[in-house]
Amino acid sequence: MMNIRIASRNSALALWQTYHIRDLLLARGHSVEIITMKTKGDVILDTPLAKIGGKGLFTKELENAMLEGRADIAVHSLKDVPTTFPDGLKLACVCSREDVSDAILSMKFKSFDELSANARVGTTSLRRRMQLLALRPDLDIISLRGNVNSRISKLKAGEFDAIVLAMAGINRLELFKEVEYISRLDTIAAMGQGALGIEAVDRGDILEAIEFLNDEKSAIETTIERAFVHKLNGGCQAPIGINAKLDGDKITIRAILGTPDGKDILKDEVVFNKSDYKVAGEILADKFINKGAKELLIKAEKIAAQI
Numbered sequence: 001m002m003n004i005r006i007a008s009r010n011s012a013l014a015l016w017q018t019y020h021i022r023d024l025l026l027a028r029g030h031s032v033e034i035i036t037m038k039t040k041g042d043v044i045l046d047t048p049l050a051k052i053g054g055k056g057l058f059t060k061e062l063e064n065a066m067l068e069g070r071a072d073i074a075v076h077s078l079k080d081v082p083t084t085f086p087d088g089l090k091l092a093c094v095c096s097r098e099d100v101s102d103a104i105l106s107m108k109f110k111s112f113d114e115l116s117a118n119a120r121v122g123t124t125s126l127r128r129r130m131q132l133l134a135l136r137p138d139l140d141i142i143s144l145r146g147n148v149n150s151r152i153s154k155l156k157a158g159e160f161d162a163i164v165l166a167m168a169g170i171n172r173l174e175l176f177k178e179v180e181y182i183s184r185l186d187t188i189a190a191m192g193q194g195a196l197g198i199e200a201v202d203r204g205d206i207l208e209a210i211e212f213l214n215d216e217k218s219a220i221e222t223t224i225e226r227a228f229v230h231k232l233n234g235g236c237q238a239p240i241g242i243n244a245k246l247d248g249d250k251i252t253i254r255a256i257l258g259t260p261d262g263k264d265i266l267k268d269e270v271v272f273n274k275s276d277y278k279v280a281g282e283i284l285a286d287k288f289i290n291k292g293a294k295e296l297l298i299k300a301e302k303i304a305a306q307i
Contacts, residue, residue, distance in 0.1 A: 001029040002209055007062040007071035010036040011147040016172050017075045017196055021095075021213065030209060035071050037061050059199070063089055066201050073200040073210060078192030078222055079166070081199065083230035092200035092207055093214040094222050098168035100194040100243055102128060102185040105155060105175070106162040111183040115139070115162060122151065122163040126239040126260045126304055131187040132164070133262030143307070152178050168194040188241030188256045188267075191225035217246050220277045224253060227281025232257070232293055239300050244281075249274045253284060257293055259300045260307060266291055 004025055008018040015036070022032045038061070062074040063086055078094060085091065104112050104121075115121070115136070122144030123129060129141045144151055144163055152175065155163050167184060169175075176182060195218050200206050224244040234240045234257070241256040251272045258265035266288055272280040285293075 001031070002205065003031045003033060004073060004206070004209060005033045005035060005071045007035050007037065007065040007074040009062070010038060013077070013148050013169050013173060014075070017077065020172075021073075021075045021196070021198065024213060025210070028209075028212065035065060037065065063199070066199070072203075072206050073198055076197045076199060077166075077169075078195040078197035079190040081192065081197050083226050085199065088202055089199055090202045091197055093198040093210055094192075094219040095196040095198065095213050096215040097218040097221070098171060098194040100189045101167040102164055102187045102189060102193075103167045103170055103182050104162050104164055104185055105152075105170075105179045105182050107155060107158075107180045109162060110181045112136075112162075112185055119161040120159075122154065122160040125164070125190070126300070127190055127241050128164050128187060129260050129307075130239040130258050130262050130265070130300075131185075131241065131256065133260075134258070134265055135262075137262065148173060148175070155179065166193055188254050189243045191229045191240070191242050192222045193243070195222055197222075220244075220246055220251070220274070224251065224272075224277055224281040224284075227278075228253075228255060228285045231282050231285035232288065232297065234297060238297060239304075240297075242281075244277075246274060246277075251277060251280060253280065255284060255288065257288065257300075258296060260303050264296055264299065266293055266296060 006018050008014050018034055025032050059076060059081060065071040067086060067088055109115050117138050118140055120140045120142055121132060122142050124143055124145050132139055132141060148169055151163055154160060170182060198210060198213055221244040225242045228242045229240055239258055239260050244251050244253045251274055254269045256265060256267040270284060
């Protein structure tokens with residue numbers, strides 16, 4: 001047994017995730033130390049993520065703590081984790097996945113279909129903006145930064161008619177108690193959405209101690225999703241949705257990408273054999289590239305810079 005030091009952001013959701021992993025490690029007989037910190041993504045709240053470096057801003061300080069020997073692992077929402085890692089660190093485990101859906105939260109409207117004309121909807125995600133505007137071009141999509149609690153407070157204060165969050169976070173923080181109406185959206189999720197990713201120092205004893213946290217089904221699904229985004233050079237904040245679902249020996253993959261205004265979109269759904277999961281993401285990405293995905297993402301980046 002060993003002492004494992006976990007680097008964590010100090011937001012409510014990040015701490016829930018860290019405590020969850022801490023408890024699993026304690027149950028295995030390990031001792032655990034939690035080191036909390038604020039990341040650049042937590043501090044800069046007045047600028048859209050796409051303009052200041054993307055969601056990697058939520059992991060940089062945690063990675064530095066590991067590289068400097070102050071921590072051994074970090075617990076992330078996998079959808080926020082870039083597809084490449086600094087030398088000396090690796091994605092060691094993907095934990096059992098929660099609900100992958102996006103959800104719309106409102107104090108006034110029961111569902112997305114009931115939103116009034118020109119409703120003010122808060123989201124920081126270009127992927128969500130793209131899909132919502134493709135369905136409802138009239139919506140007023142407003143950038144919404146900050147931790148989950150601050151976003152809920154803004155909704156309750158009437159700054160937004162609705163906001164969009166991941167269902168996984170809603171379930172983990174039991175937000176059904178806080179908001180009048182919560183309903184799932186038929187959007188395609190971000191890569192890794194609903195899964196916790198354990199980033200770790202690439203050291204044998206650490207990797208061996210935490211390997212029990214890895215869930216094969218979740219790892220297979222998210223391997224496909226991350227490979228798809230990596231091949232497209234999309235990054236965590238690009239308007240790309242990708243969801244792989246393993247059922248028996250078949251994997252169904254839904255993917256979408258386009259411009260943040262929802263006017264230009266590429267979308268597809270394919271089925272692969274489980275045995276092909278290591279190449280499925282790249283194969284699907286190549287299919288999108290042949291349809292003009294790279295050019296569309298360049299266009300998307302230019303539009304995002306003007307939002």
